[in-house]
Amino acid sequence: MKLAMFAVWVSLLAGGPLHAAEPLRDGDVIFHTSRSTQSLAIQRATHSPWSHVGVVFFRDGQPFVYEAIATVRYTPLENWTARGDGGRYVVKRLRRPLDAKQVAKLRSAAKSFEGKPYDLYFEWSNRRIYCSELVWKLYHDALGVDLGDLQQLRAFDLTDPAVRAKMNERYGDKVPLDEPVISPAGLFTSPLLLEVKLPR
Numbered sequence: 302m303k304l305a306m307f308a309v310w311v312s313l314l315a316g317g318p319l320h321a322a323e324p325l326r327d328g329d330v331i332f333h334t335s336r337s338t339q340s341l342a343i344q345r346a347t348h349s350p351w352s353h354v355g356v357v358f359f360r361d362g363q364p365f366v367y368e369a370i371a372t373v374r375y376t377p378l379e380n381w382t383a384r385g386d387g388g389r390y391v392v393k394r395l396r397r398p399l400d401a402k403q404v405a406k407l408r409s410a411a412k413s414f415e416g417k418p419y420d421l422y423f424e425w426s427n428r429r430i431y432c433s434e435l436v437w438k439l440y441h442d443a444l445g446v447d448l449g450d451l452q453q454l455r456a457f458d459l460t461d462p463a464v465r466a467k468m469n470e471r472y473g474d475k476v477p478l479d480e481p482v483i484s485p486a487g488l489f490t491s492p493l494l495l496e497v498k499l500p501r
Contacts, residue, residue: 305426322500325364325378327404329357329497330393330436332489333385342467346457349486351391354432355381356439358408371436373414393494395446403444410443423454425481439448448494449487454480464501 329438334340335353341353355368357378364378382390404467413427420429430438440446455478459468488494 303483311357316452322498325399325497326394326498327358327393328407330488331355331357331366331381332393333390334387336384336386339467342461344425344463344483346459346460347407347484347486349484349489351485351489353385354436354485354488356407356436357392357413358411364445367411367439369414369419369430369432369437370415371419373417373430373435375415375421379463391489392497392499393489393491394497395493396495400409405441407439410439410483412437413442417458423480423482423485424477425451433483433488435481436488449470449481449483449491451481451499452487454478456481457484 322490325467332351332354334350337353340352344350353368353421355366355376358365358375360369360375365375366378366381366383367375370376382388399480414430414435417427417430420426420434422429423431423434425434427438437448441449454476457464459465459476
């Protein structure tokens, strides 16, 4: 009894309940800090370390990350995490975990994006897709769930030199400030998601 009360007390001090470690599940949203050339600009524009995101799906019993990189594709989890800075990553999950029918809908929706090219210009269309757009649209199209609010490009911090340099490289003097966009940070801070404590 004393041990149980101590656990509750520690939980309250930590600001939330204690959770046992859980394995990955289909539909988990996974974040890392990319080492790509645009990662620093994304981090500074969004004031977040998380610059790349994907969705976990199991294939033949093995975890893969469905992501938009050069194209939209399935990447083995081990390879995906190795590409992140220091191999670090964070996983989040809907507060109400997905059931089998919802997972099936996500898998079905994923087929419509597979193979599409990466969108360097962050346009809100389905011709080309960037990472956080893929995750947002998967959940929106399959389940009617919006993981975060869409913003306009002008809402981000565009004053940092790294951000300005990348934008000048991509857009020149025609920056689409009114373009709808969802960032990895916008997904990460969604109130619909909870961080998952994974067994390590």
